[in-house]
Amino acid sequence: MKLLRPFRTIQAKLIIMVLLLILIALQLIGVYFISTMKNSQIDLFTENLDSQAQLLTVMASSAIAKQGESTIADEGSESQLAQLVSNLFNISGAEAQVLDASGRVLTTSLEEHQSYVGRKNTSLLVSRALQGINDNTEEIIDTDNVRKRIVVKPVMNNGKVVGAVYIVASMKDLYQTVERVNQIFVTGMLLALGLTAVLGILIAGTITQPIKALTRQVTAVAEGRFEERVPVLGKDEIGQLSLAFNEMTDRLGEALSINEEEKEKLSSILSNMSDGVLATDEIGQVIVANRRARAMLGIENPEGRTASECLDIDKTPIAEALEGRESTLLIHRQPSEDEENLVFRVTLTPIRRRDKGVVGSIAVLHDVTESEKLEQTRREFVANVSHELRTPLTTIKSYAEALDDGAMEEPPLAERFVGVIRSETERMIRLVTDLLHLSRFDSRQSQLRRQMTDLAEMTEDVVDRFSLQLRQKAITVRVQVDPGLQKAWIDRDGIDQVLDNLMSNAIKYTLDGGSILLSARIIDPRHLSIAVKDTGIGIPKKDLAHIFDRFYRVDKARSRSMGGTGLGLSIAREIVRAHGGSVGIESELGAGTTVTVTLPLTQEGSEHP
Numbered sequence: 001m002k003l004l005r006p007f008r009t010i011q012a013k014l015i016i017m018v019l020l021l022i023l024i025a026l027q028l029i030g031v032y033f034i035s036t037m038k039n040s041q042i043d044l045f046t047e048n049l050d051s052q053a054q055l056l057t058v059m060a061s062s063a064i065a066k067q068g069e070s071t072i073a074d075e076g077s078e079s080q081l082a083q084l085v086s087n088l089f090n091i092s093g094a095e096a097q098v099l100d101a102s103g104r105v106l107t108t109s110l111e112e113h114q115s116y117v118g119r120k121n122t123s124l125l126v127s128r129a130l131q132g133i134n135d136n137t138e139e140i141i142d143t144d145n146v147r148k149r150i151v152v153k154p155v156m157n158n159g160k161v162v163g164a165v166y167i168v169a170s171m172k173d174l175y176q177t178v179e180r181v182n183q184i185f186v187t188g189m190l191l192a193l194g195l196t197a198v199l200g201i202l203i204a205g206t207i208t209q210p211i212k213a214l215t216r217q218v219t220a221v222a223e224g225r226f227e228e229r230v231p232v233l234g235k236d237e238i239g240q241l242s243l244a245f246n247e248m249t250d251r252l253g254e255a256l257s258i259n260e261e262e263k264e265k266l267s268s269i270l271s272n273m274s275d276g277v278l279a280t281d282e283i284g285q286v287i288v289a290n291r292r293a294r295a296m297l298g299i300e301n302p303e304g305r306t307a308s309e310c311l312d313i314d315k316t317p318i319a320e321a322l323e324g325r326e327s328t329l330l331i332h333r334q335p336s337e338d339e340e341n342l343v344f345r346v347t348l349t350p351i352r353r354r355d356k357g358v359v360g361s362i363a364v365l366h367d368v369t370e371s372e373k374l375e376q377t378r379r380e381f382v383a384n385v386s387h388e389l390r391t392p393l394t395t396i397k398s399y400a401e402a403l404d405d406g407a408m409e410e411p412p413l414a415e416r417f418v419g420v421i422r423s424e425t426e427r428m429i430r431l432v433t434d435l436l437h438l439s440r441f442d443s444r445q446s447q448l449r450r451q452m453t454d455l456a457e458m459t460e461d462v463v464d465r466f467s468l469q470l471r472q473k474a475i476t477v478r479v480q481v482d483p484g485l486q487k488a489w490i491d492r493d494g495i496d497q498v499l500d501n502l503m504s505n506a507i508k509y510t511l512d513g514g515s516i517l518l519s520a521r522i523i524d525p526r527h528l529s530i531a532v533k534d535t536g537i538g539i540p541k542k543d544l545a546h547i548f549d550r551f552y553r554v555d556k557a558r559s560r561s562m563g564g565t566g567l568g569l570s571i572a573r574e575i576v577r578a579h580g581g582s583v584g585i586e587s588e589l590g591a592g593t594t595v596t597v598t599l600p601l602t603q604e605g606s607e608h609p
Helices: 002-008 010-069 075-088 111-116 124-130 172-222 237-272 291-297 307-311 315-322 369-404 411-442 455-465 467-472 492-508 556-561 568-578
Strands: 094-100 105-108 137-141 147-157 160-170 276-280 286-289 327-333 342-353 357-367 450-454 476-481 487-491 515-524 527-534 582-588 592-600
Touching (some): 010 160, 172 237, 286 307, 291 357, 307 315, 315 327, 315 342, 315 357, 369 411, 450 455, 455 492, 455 515, 455 527, 487 492, 492 515, 492 568, 492 592, 568 582
Parallel strands (some): 476 515
Antiparallel strands (some): 137 147, 276 286, 276 357, 327 342, 582 592
16 A cells, blocks of 8 residues: 555646556557558558559460460460569569469469479469459468468450469568557657656646645644745646635634634633633533632532533423523522532523524523622611610500509609610610611721720720629639730720620620630731630530621520620621721630630821721
């Protein structure tokens, strides 16, 4: 097969085709020419022999007739015939015989065949001629393998056959001439084929070279190299093809460049989208998934899996999308036991192609966990506010109705009812005040009034404010302030409110005889921390994540009975955040709780970090 590879090229095929066409044409021409020439020469040779024989019959007619009239052969007449034959018939390599009516040889033109004289010629042609048949011609091959032509003519005298003329001539020279012509033709044909091959190579090269250049360009384009160009060598069809291909290469390169640019844009958009995107094929298997979708679904390699499996939903919505119908659904997903439930809004849209209809679907995943959480928080907030306001209002209404029904006439009872009404009113005032505080923080209308504050003095003041409650429950308080920490640039009133809330909670949930530690220290060159640690009842682990939520109470009944609104820790967190700090809580059920407030060490005149 390797030997045949050079003959598979267009150039070789063109050359071979031209050579075969010329060879066939020359062969047909040669066969026709040589055959025609050979037949013409043979006909001419035969006609020459025939005319010689005809002439000889005319001239030998009277001599044969005279000899036939004598009973004894006349030597003069035989000599006359011999002289006539030798004078009239001088074809090289030919023999002429004159026969009498019985077929006996009277004379011959060849000296070496004089022994034939007097013998009878038994040739079939002679018999035919003696019968008066004029057309007697035959071609033979003698013992020397030489082709000879025999012509026999009857000799007529007064309408009677008196003898015959027998001529046999060698055709060797004729066939040698034909052979030489054949050799000349073969030599010319070989020269013509050789010259044609050379010219064919040159001419085929002018065709195949541009084609090879086109092939190289096609290979380069297939490999992504669009900068190469096909040389235009003329204005013929190949030149026009080269021009068209160069233009096609330019347009294809531009189209691919635009396609790559659009693909990069799409890839960048998909990668940086806040929504997850899954694209499926016509059978619902995922073929494209962006980074956000992998993170939202917690699947590293979703490609090759079904969309219903990745989304953990029923197959019906995916099937409807593949049938051309759009749909939207909510998916609730809990990654693990310790993590919160995630909520996704999934929009399923079919992918349509103009010539094939629906060829896949797109699933867009939008994380609505926060919005659902905010909506839930809003509902809980409204419910909590309504509940917190309804309880004191109900109490106030009940006691006011009791006073109206006659309790006013009993001073001790009326005084106690008025005290309850006053207490519930103050509770509502505290609740509304806390709500106003949170509203200002939410709307960023609350402004800090920073001042240089002595932290040791601030912590001692906090303890002094709760000294009565501490003595009532026999709780021991220790204050530890880092010696290197003296003053800080903070909002004194805001931090006092934070520490008051933390101390109040610590006292509320610490049993009699317990202890509380209030400490302040520097944790790094840019931050300080203030911690309140108690030995109270602690907080269950499941409640720690929600302890700073608004209206959240671990023990709702006890907290409400102690006068709490459930907003203290929320306000404290907002105040600390306004300072650029953070609040952390650690607790163990039955072992106590530690709340740590981290604040930046902002210098006077500096900007908020």
